[in-house]
Amino acid sequence: MTFRKRLARAIEKNRSLLCIGLDPDLERFPEGVARDPEGIVAFNRAIIEATADLVCAYKPNLAFYLAHGAAGIAALAELRHLVPPDIPIILDAKLGDIASTAAAYAQAVFETLGFDAVTVHPYLGSEALEPFLAARERGVFVLIRTSNPGATELQDVPVGASGEPLFLWLADRVREWNERCGNLGLVVGATYPVDLALVRQRCPELPILAPGVGAQGGDLEEAVRAGLAEGTGPLIVAVSRSVLYASSGRDFAEAARATAQRLRDAIELVRSTLQRQETAGS
Template identity: 40%
Template structure:
C-alpha cells in the first residue's frame, strides 16, 4: 500500500483508526472457547464488526507466538481474513543485525505478506534497512508512551541539542523516505508530537495509547496531523475488550464508531 493509497482510504472512511488485535485467550468471551480456533473466531468477529470504521489492523505478535504453532496458525488466518483495503501491521518490534533482520523481513513480508512491521532501531542501520522491501513499510519505535521510555528517549545530545529520539528519527530518515517509513509515538504524551514533527514533518505516525491507556485523541490531532493526515491512531483493549459477553462484537463496533466519528470531525477541522 502506498502513502497516497493509505491517505485515500483515510479520506474515504473519514477515519485514521487502527484496531489492535491484542488477542488474549484469557479474555476471549466464554462462548467462543468451544470453537476449534477461539483466537481466530474472536478476531474474525472483531474484523467483521469494525472494518467499516477503521483503515488498519495491528496484531500484536507476542500474543500469537506465545501460543506456539497454533498461535502462528491463528495469526496467518487472521491476516488472510483482513480486507485487502486495510493496512496491516505486524507489531513485532523486531531489530537485530542484518542477516537476522533479513530473516525477520522474509518471515513477515514474504511468507505472511504484512504491509508493515514495527522495528526497534537500537542496533542502527543493520536493524532497519533489511525491512525496506519494495511495497513494504517500516514503523520505527521513536517516542513511546511506556514509563521506561523516558530512561533513554529524552536524553539530550549535547552536540546537536536534540533529544535522543529526535536523532534516531533523523538518522532513520536518511535510510528511507516518508513513502516507506513511519514512527511510533505514544498518545499519552501528545505534546511530544511537536518535538516529533520538528524532525519528521511528513512521515506517518503510528500512535498507540488512545482508549484504555488514556491517550487524548484531540491532542494527538492538534499536534500531529499533517495535510495528508499523517496519523494512524491505534486502540486495542478499548475496542476489542469493551465487552466480554456474547455481545462483544456489537459493543466493539459501537466503540470503533465513536472513535471514527470523532476522527471525522478532526479531519474536517485540520485538513
C-alpha cells in the same frame, strides 16, 4: 501498490484514521468464545467483520500469537485471509537484529505472512534495518517515542552537540533514511502529545503510528491535533483493548463496533476542525 498508497485509499474510503490492534488476550475473551487458538481466529473474525468499514488499518501484536506456539502463529497467518485485502495490516513486532537475522524477519513478515507493514527498533542502526528498508512497497515503522511511562528513561537522554533528546535525534535519522528508501514511518506514543507535536514538526511528511489512546490513557483530541497540525503525512491512531473488550458478553462484536465508530467519528471531528482552521488561515 505501496503501503502508503493502500493506507491512503483506506483512509479515504472509510474516512478513518483509526487502527484497531488485534491483541487477543484469552483471559479477557467474552462469553461464548473458546480460550484457545481456534477461539483467537473466531474472535478476530468477529471483530474484523464488525469494524472493517471503520478503520484504516489493523495492527496485530506478535506476542499474543507467539504465546500459543505453532497454533498461535497459524492464527496470526489466518489474519491475512480475515482482513479485507484493501485494508493494510501492520505487524507490531518491534523487530531489529543483525543483517542476516533481520533478513529472515523481513522474509517472515512480508513474504511468508504477507503483512503490509511492521514495527522495528533502531538500536542496531540503519545497517540492521536494510532488509526492511529494501522492501520498498511495504511500510516500516521505527520506534521513536514509545507510549509506556518508562519511555523517558532512555528516549530523553541528551545526545549530540545540541543535547537534544534521543527521540528527536532519531526522528531526524529516520527522515534521512526515508529519503533513500521512501517506506519509513514513525511510532510515537499518543500518551506524549507534546513530543508527538515535536516529532511531527521534524518529520511533516512521514506516517506516524500513535498507540496509547484508550486503556493507556492518551488523550484522543490532543494526540490527533499534535499528529496532524503541522504535517502532511498520515496519522494512524492505534487503539486495542478499549475496542476489543468493550463488552464481555455475547454482544462483544456489536460493542466493539460501537466503540470503534465513536472513536472514528471523534478523530474525524478533530481532523475536519483542523482542516477548516487551515482553510480559514490560508
